[in-house]
Amino acid sequence: MFYVPKNAIYKRIPRRKFLELGGGVATALGAGSVAVGLSSVVTRSPVQAASSDDAKWKQYSGTKLVFMSENTPPSFAIRENLKPFYDLTGIEVEILTDDLPVVQQKVGIDLRSGKADFHLNYVQDKPIGAPFADYFANLNDFINDDTLPQDPDGMGADAWFENFLDVCGTMYTRDRLIAFPYDSAVACTFYRQDLFEQHSPDFEKEYGYRMEFTKDTTWKNVYDFAEFFKKLRAAGQDVPYGYAQHQGSFAWTAQLDIQRLMYAHGQWTEFDVDDKLGSKEPGPTRWGDESSIFLMEKWKELASVAHPDNLANDTLQLNTVYQAGQIAMQVQYHEFAASIEDEKTSRAAGGKTAYAPCPKGEASWIKNGGQAVNGTSCGIGGIGINNNASDDLKRAAYLFAMWSTSKETQYNVLKGVGGTPTRKAVMDMPGVKEARQRPTDMPNALTFDAVYDYGIKDPHFVLGPKIPEANEYYQIILTEVQKCISGQQDPAATCESIRDQVDDMNDI
Amino acid sequence: MRWTSRVRFLFLAPAVVWVLLFTIFPLGYSLFIAFNKIDQTTQVERVKEPVLDEAGQPVLDSKGRPRTKNVVVRNTVTTTEFVGLTNFKRLFTDPQVHEAIKVTLVFVLIAVPIELCLGFLIALLFNRPLMGRSTLRAIMILPIFATPIAMGYSFFTIFYEEGGPLAFTGIPWLSNPNWALFSVALVDIWQWTPFCFLVFLAALQGVPDELLEAARIDGASGPDILFKVLLPLLQPTIIIVLLLRIAEAVKLFDIPFALTGGGPGTATQSFSFLAFRTGLRFFDLGYASAMAYGLLAVVMVVVLLFFRRLRQSYG
Structure with a gap:
């Protein structure tokens, strides 16, 4: 070690001296790194109500913000195109992205520990918004502040699609607004129109009606379609499976998956609360009632005709299965249309896929006397501000929250990587109306008829459940439903077990 | 003490810190x-405060009234409640805990004995002249260096029932509760058998040839040498490997x-996984910590038992 040739021309440094120097440098570097890492930057030029808009946008020039987001298309697109925001405000924004469970974990630790390492947070409505609602800043404070610039299209409920502001921004009280709708994932049906048309005559001979997907197609029809395809496969035909569920390991989407079936039949919901507000004390759950048990039986029947990896596929994997041509139909979130229409990666591209609303309730399956609807569930990702941050950082963060949800930004994302707008005004921007029909350069727009014009409207849209223990609730649902589908317990025992655990969780 | 002697504390400091x-x-x-329940709430209030000039005097507006500014007052209250042994x-x-303990025990009972037996058998195979032995040995130990989480994702595609490389078996690797736990054990066996093999091979190579030769001269058969010479000699190594693997x-x-x-369902939810989920998904950190300490206690009991056994055997 430390070998020095005899004829070395430089002055030899003793080992002790070398270690001393090394230790000193390492300590200094370490201390410096910690100091830099723990600091956030904020600079401020005071403005008045009467100041120009430009001055209001620039009042925090030189500030640095960190936004922790899910790895969704808008965040990728905005991260690649932050220059306009920097030019407008002089604020530097670092956008970190990760899978939703990781974001939830990191944001949760940051919020609950009283820190503000992430000034801006991706507020996925139920998984992040519901448990951490009290830790986000009240955006109403900023909307009403005349020393901040405001979006000309407004930030009120009317600026967004129906219910979107409520889904991600309103938690338990109307006094506070915790997030603006940043992106959206609304369920609709993706189906292989080419296969449906090809096999419809044979299907009709056997089942007595055409194999097609409309807004009146019911869950019973979905079962028939899936059973038909499975029979064809069993007879040796080279066809995909008919259907698959989101029953893999991602608990939230597994819950949303069964929620669509339950809500479609009499608008069944888990708790007797206002779905738009949610509740910190939701009271006894409806799981275990006649409707839930009957529909759980139907869910299990559907699983029996689904793709064999039904319990392994979560939402992303299910979409890949559809892209690979292994299933003919999936109820999926409209943000995935862009990946389905990508001819480089999808066998379902090139006009083979059509989009329709979520399946409707089957009248004979309704046990609670309610109406049959096209139960449409959603995840509206909001952007919220960490309330632990200083007041100036929060005000600076508001500028970004407003800019990132403006119609111009959403339009650019839609054109670029395939975003899912949350502002109504985007629909009137150039080319968006035309993009709803093929050929299109905005593939997600192919779903807009099914989603924005139908699925999110009352009475089809289901918003909740917004409860503080939302994530625990999802895990209970996933665990028990998986037990049911894999034959470990029957539907009645499943619903009763869910009821007992959920009521216990809510101190009933 | 000279400062150059004291400098050692400086170098020790990073490790200590x-x-x-x-x-x-x-x-x-x-x-x-x-042992405590920690709650944190933040109350936000907006109050009007007078605007003061540099001399500390109120600034007046054009109508002579004191100018005010809105100030947001944030009050974060942290409460700590001692909950004892709750x-x-x-x-x-908690039935979930019982289920997770069962899953973990079944997993240990499946995976560890298979890893030890397989590792030992392969070590026996490699402890004799074999063409390309060093290359094969290097290949054998590669799984040890793989990241378990990456292995999990890789095996997901391998176990995939529709189109995966093992699809021809028709086995519901991941969708059947019993097979799913076996699949988890299989990945662990794939990853950790090489570790057992490596340690056993080193131990086998330390057995003096004279002993084996003497046994052969005395007429011992292959199984006799295995059960009466090698296994007793390797007992300390086997116990150490068993302890480490458990x-x-x-x-x-x-x-x-x-x-x-x-x-x-909960077919493959191990105790550590449940603790992780409880703590970092549901943020019930107190309960998750109690789970972690429960696990620590169990592991320590196992370790102590083994060390006691070692001390009894080898003084």
Whole structure:
């Protein structure tokens, strides 16, 4: 070690001296790194109500913000195109992205520990918004502040699609607004129109009606379609499976998956609360009632005709299965249309896929006397501000929250990587109306008829459940439903077990 | 003491700080939160305050009234309530914990003996002249260096029932509760058998040839040499490997996390996985800490038992 040739021309440094120097440098570097890492930057030029808009946008020039987001298309697109925001405000924004469970974990630790390492947070409505609602800043404070610039299209409920502001921004009280709708994932049906048309005559001979997907197609029809395809496969035909569920390991989407079936039949919901507000004390759950048990039986029947990896596929994997041509139909979130229409990666591209609303309730399956609807569930990702941050950082963060949800930004994302707008005004921007029909350069727009014009409207849209223990609730649902589908317990025992655990969780 | 002698403390300091920060503090703090319920609430209030000039006098507006500004006052209140053994008591009544303990035990009982037996058999095979032995040995130990979480994701595609490389078996690797746990064990066996093999091979190569030769001269058969010479000689090594594998296997987390997500149902939800989920998904940190300490206690009991056994055998 430390070998020095005899004829070395430089002055030899003793080992002790070398270690001393090394230790000193390492300590200094370490201390410096910690100091830099723990600091956030904020600079401020005071403005008045009467100041120009430009001055209001620039009042925090030189500030640095960190936004922790899910790895969704808008965040990728905005991260690649932050220059306009920097030019407008002089604020530097670092956008970190990760899978939703990781974001939830990191944001949760940051919020609950009283820190503000992430000034801006991706507020996925139920998984992040519901448990951490009290830790986000009240955006109403900023909307009403005349020393901040405001979006000309407004930030009120009317600026967004129906219910979107409520889904991600309103938690338990109307006094506070915790997030603006940043992106959206609304369920609709993706189906292989080419296969449906090809096999419809044979299907009709056997089942007595055409194999097609409309807004009146019911869950019973979905079962028939899936059973038909499975029979064809069993007879040796080279066809995909008919259907698959989101029953893999991602608990939230597994819950949303069964929620669509339950809500479609009499608008069944888990708790007797206002779905738009949610509740910190939701009271006894409806799981275990006649409707839930009957529909759980139907869910299990559907699983029996689904793709064999039904319990392994979560939402992303299910979409890949559809892209690979292994299933003919999936109820999926409209943000995935862009990946389905990508001819480089999808066998379902090139006009083979059509989009329709979520399946409707089957009248004979309704046990609670309610109406049959096209139960449409959603995840509206909001952007919220960490309330632990200083007041100036929060005000600076508001500028970004407003800019990132403006119609111009959403339009650019839609054109670029395939975003899912949350502002109504985007629909009137150039080319968006035309993009709803093929050929299109905005593939997600192919779903807009099914989603924005139908699925999110009352009475089809289901918003909740917004409860503080939302994530625990999802895990209970996933665990028990998986037990049911894999034959470990029957539907009645499943619903009763869910009821007992959920009521216990809510101190009933 | 010369300053150059004291400098050793400077070099020790990073290690001491590291251990204090990342070992002692988390241990102590997690024990603290296991016994306490910590709640934090933030109350935000907007108040009007007079605007003051540099001399501290109120600034007046054009109508001569004091100008005011809105100030947001944030008050974060942290409450700590001592809950005693409540979290630890829950461990005994929570069916999820019982289920997770069962899953972990079954996993350990499947995976560890197979790893030891397979590792030993392969070591025996490699402990004799074999063409390309060094190359094969290097290939054999590669799985040890793989990241378990990456292995979990890789095996997800291997076990995939529709189109995966093992699809021809028709086995529901991931969707059947029993097969799913076996699949998790299989990945662990694939990864850790090489470790057992490596240690056993080193031990076998340390057995003096004279002993084996003497046994052969005395007429011992192959099984006789295995059971009456090699296994008794390797007993300390076997116990150490068994101890290490059990201590590692009861902490099972990465593979079910990536491969099955703990499902179907709770079929592959290990105790560590449940603790992780409770703490970092549901943020019930007190209960999760109690779970972690429960696991620590179990592992320590296992370790102590083995060390006691070692001391009894080898003084």
